Amino acid sequence: MNDQQLLRYSRQxxxxxxxxxxxxxxxxxxxxxxxxxxxxxxxxxxxxxxxxGELILVDDDEVDLSNLQRQIIHRTDTIGLTKxxxxxxxxxxxxxxxxxxxxxxxxxxxxxxxxxxxxxVVIDATDNxxxxxxxxxxxxxxxxxxxxxxxxxxxxxxxxxxxNQQGSPCYRCLxxxxxxxxxxxxxxGVMAPLVGIIGSIQALxxxxxxxxxxxxxxxxxxxLDAMTMEWRSLRLKxxxxxxxxxxxx
Numbered sequence: 695m696n697d698q699q700l701l702r703y704s705r706q707x708x709x710x711x712x713x714x715x716x717x718x719x720x721x722x723x724x725x726x727x728x729x730x731x732x733x734x735x736x737x738x739x740x741x742x743x744x745x746x747g748e749l750i751l752v753d754d755d756e757v758d759l760s761n762l763q764r765q766i767i768h769r770t771d772t773i774g775l776t777k778x779x780x781x782x783x784x785x786x787x788x789x790x791x792x793x794x795x796x797x798x799x800x801x802x803x804x805x806x807x808x809x810x811x812x813x814x815v816v817i818d819a820t821d822n823x824x825x826x827x828x829x830x831x832x833x834x835x836x837x838x839x840x841x842x843x844x845x846x847x848x849x850x851x852x853x854x855x856x857x858n859q860q861g862s863p864c865y866r867c868l869x870x871x872x873x874x875x876x877x878x879x880x881x882x883g884v885m886a887p888l889v890g891i892i893g894s895i896q897a898l899x900x901x902x903x904x905x906x907x908x909x910x911x912x913x914x915x916x917x918l919d920a921m922t923m924e925w926r927s928l929r930l931k932x933x934x935x936x937x938x939x940x941x942x943x
Contacts, residue, residue, distance in 0.1 A: 695721070699791070703745050716905040717745060723904045724748040726809050728829060729819035730777035731755075732889030733843050733896065735767035737817050740897035742785045742792040746904070749785065750809060751796040753777040764886040803828065811836040815900045818842040819893065823869065830865035833857050834939050839903045840865065843896040846882050848920040850892040853930065854899050854911040857939075862913055867933040888920050 695717065700707065703717050723746050727734050730753040738749060757768045757780050765777075772780035778796035785794055801809060810816055810832040818829055818840060826842070833840040833855065840855040842865055855864050895916070902910050915928045934940055 699745070702789075706744065711907060712905065716907060719905045720745045720901065721747045723814045724750065724812060725815050725817060725900060725904075726750045726752070726813035727817040727819060728752045728825065729817075729821065730765070730767065730781045731761065731819065731821065732764040732884065732886075733845060733893040734817070734819035735765045735781070736890050736893030737819055737843075737897045737900070738781055738785060739767055739788060740894060741900060742789045742794075744897070744901055745789070746792065746901075748793040748795070750813065751778045751781055751794065752801060752809070753781075754798055754800050764884060764889050766890070800825075803832075807832045807836065810838050813838055815839045815841060815903050817896055817900060818865075819896070826865060826869075830855070831938050834864050841896045841899050841903070843892045845889045845892045846884050848885055848888060850888050850918040850920065851915055852892055852895045852899065852911060853915045854903065856903070856910070856912045859912075861932055863930045863932040864936065864939040866938040867936045868915065868930055885920060888918075891918065891920075 706712055707714055707717050725741055725746050727738055727749060730751055738751065742749060755777050757773050757775050757777055759773055761768055762770065767784045768780045772783065776798045778798055782794050782796055785792055806828060816829065816833055816838055818826055820826055830840060834857050837858045839857060842855065843852045844850065856862055857864060899910050902908050913930050915930055917926045
């Protein structure tokens with residue numbers, strides 16, 4: 695690290711269990727983020743600010759006025775731009791040293807697997823089960839850690855799926871194909887700071903995975919009821935009949 699980097703990241707480096715070694719791990723890391731909306735905004739901004747070396751942004755949508763209430767990576771003057779281009783402008787202004795790649799189309803199965811395989815951590819900041827299931831399957835096949843978050847109305851949840859330990863659950867152990875209905879913010883609403891809370895936790899968990907800091911939410915589902923500001927932590931078990939991970943141990 696050069697002198698500028700030592701100064702930029704000094705407040706992290708001084709952490710006893712993080713230090714220069716932890717910062718170097720971040721600088722050498724590659725994180726794939728699917729979704730540049732309410733969750734992806736704080737995730738990308740905090741990971742870039744913290745010094746993650748490379749961010750891969752994937753989103754096929756454009757910035758709309760209704761996004762700005764919660765998608766803080768975008769601005770009024772970027773309305774009409776693709777979300778990944780808008781996000782890239784913000785991230786480059788935040789930390790010019792962060793290498794950013796972007797994709798403005800939905801990745802097919804093979805493209806998704808390739809991107810996941812080359813990532814150290816994958817962030818699920820999407821809003822539909824089809825994408826979440828495809829992403830989870832790619833992460834299980836490549837044994838890539840997945841940090842999953844969701845937020846709607848006044849409720850949010852976060853979990854981590856390491857996908858490299860026998861007996862650990864995957865995302866499909868938590869949700870099945872049957873009986874699940876996609877719920878969007880446009881149909882149900884969401885409070886702006888809620889996605890910031892959940893996205894910030896996703897960013898923190900990703901940093902912990904990348905640097906082996908502390909204990910991550912693997913095998914646990916953290917749930918927030920923002921109306922009462924109450925948290926619950928549920929233990930997740932591997933589904934022996936899971937169609938995705940049941941053959942991995």
